[in-house]
Amino acid sequence: MSTLNQVDVKDFYTVLKERHSVRAYDPSVKIPREELKEIIELSLSAPSSSNLQPWRFLVIDEPELKQKLLPIANNQQQVVDSSAVIAVLGDLRSYERAEEIYSESVRLGTMTEEVKNNFVERLQKGYGGMGPERLHQVNLLDAGLVSMQLMLIAKAKGYDTVPMGGYNAEQFAEAFDVPETLKPILLIAIGKAAKPAHATARLSVDQVTYWNSFQK
Numbered sequence: 116m117s118t119l120n121q122v123d124v125k126d127f128y129t130v131l132k133e134r135h136s137v138r139a140y141d142p143s144v145k146i147p148r149e150e151l152k153e154i155i156e157l158s159l160s161a162p163s164s165s166n167l168q169p170w171r172f173l174v175i176d177e178p179e180l181k182q183k184l185l186p187i188a189n190n191q192q193q194v195v196d197s198s199a200v201i202a203v204l205g206d207l208r209s210y211e212r213a214e215e216i217y218s219e220s221v222r223l224g225t226m227t228e229e230v231k232n233n234f235v236e237r238l239q240k241g242y243g244g245m246g247p248e249r250l251h252q253v254n255l256l257d258a259g260l261v262s263m264q265l266m267l268i269a270k271a272k273g274y275d276t277v278p279m280g281g282y283n284a285e286q287f288a289e290a291f292d293v294p295e296t297l298k299p300i301l302l303i304a305i306g307k308a309a310k311p312a313h314a315t316a317r318l319s320v321d322q323v324t325y326w327n328s329f330q331k
Contacts, residue, residue, distance in 0.1 A: 130271045135312035137275035137304075140196040144307040146274065148176070151199060151305070154272060158265035163257040165238055166216060169209035170254075170261045171297055173202040187290060188282040188302060197306035198274075202287070203262050204297040205254025210242035251298055258300040265303065275308040 155172055163169060175181055176199035188194045213235045220226040226234075242250065266276040279302040287299050 126271070130267055134267060134270040134276075135314060136277040137306075137308045137312045138191070138193045138277055139309040140193055140198070140275070140304065140306040141309045142196040144198055145176075146198040146305065148174075150272070151176070151201075154265060154268050154274075154305075155201070157268045158261050161257075161261040161264040163260065164253050165210075165213075165242070167209040167213060167238070167242070167257075168216065169206045169257050171204045171206050173204065173291060173293075175200045175202065175291075183290060184282075184287070187286045188279060191279060191281065191304075193277055193279075193304040193306075194302075196309070197304035199305055201265070201303045201305060202291075202299060203258045203301040203303065204293065204299050205251060205258055207247050207250045207254070207296045207298060209254075210239050213238045254298065255300060262301055262303060269305055273307075274305055275312065276303050276305045278303050 151174055155174075159168070161170075175184060178195070181195045181200060184200060185191075185194050188200075194200055217226060217231045217235050221228055221231050242253075245253075262278060266278065269276050282299075282302055284299040287293065293299060
């Protein structure tokens with residue numbers, strides 16, 4: 116392993132160990148939109164079901180809109196003190212972009228036009244027949260994957276985050292005119308910690324892991 120690779124691995128482990136949920140933010144720190152965009156862009160390499168990438172993001176960084184969000188998010192102070200709140204939503208019609216996604220695979224030479232056409236047809240039929248509840252369950256998994264990646268990228272760039280499930284999704288959708296095809300899943304506050312974050316207790320590997328059977 117080269118020295119560069121060793122440094123990269125060490126840095127990744129450092130990010131994993133130092134990422135903690137932060138609820139107290141320095142309200143004077145504002146992350147430029149270009150940097151927020153870069154964080155989201157890097158997170159988009161996360162895996163998703165059939166590569167349909169159903170995640171959508173609403174970035175809320177204007178003070179008056181964060182104040183509007185505050186009561187919807189149970190008056191959690193990080194909503195207004197953080198640089199921004201990133202709402203992660205799931206697109207119930209993400210399968211309709213299968214043609215666009217897999218045409219790029221054809222362009223890159225990783226799929227033939229014939230294979231693409233057959234695959235897209237199966238995807239649109241399969242996902243289109245699932246119904247909104249089943250599609251939402253699929254999107255929950257994919258949203259979790261992209262959200263964790265986003266939070267690690269943010270930490271690698273020197274920012275702190277906290278995922279928030281404690282908010283009223285129905286009120287959020289109404290207040291921010293969310294289209295019916297997009298379902299709010301998670302809010303992520305991002306910014307600079309006002310004080311050092313502390314580690315939280317974790318169960319050990321032996322407490323959460325079984326090998327081949329649930330029998331001791």
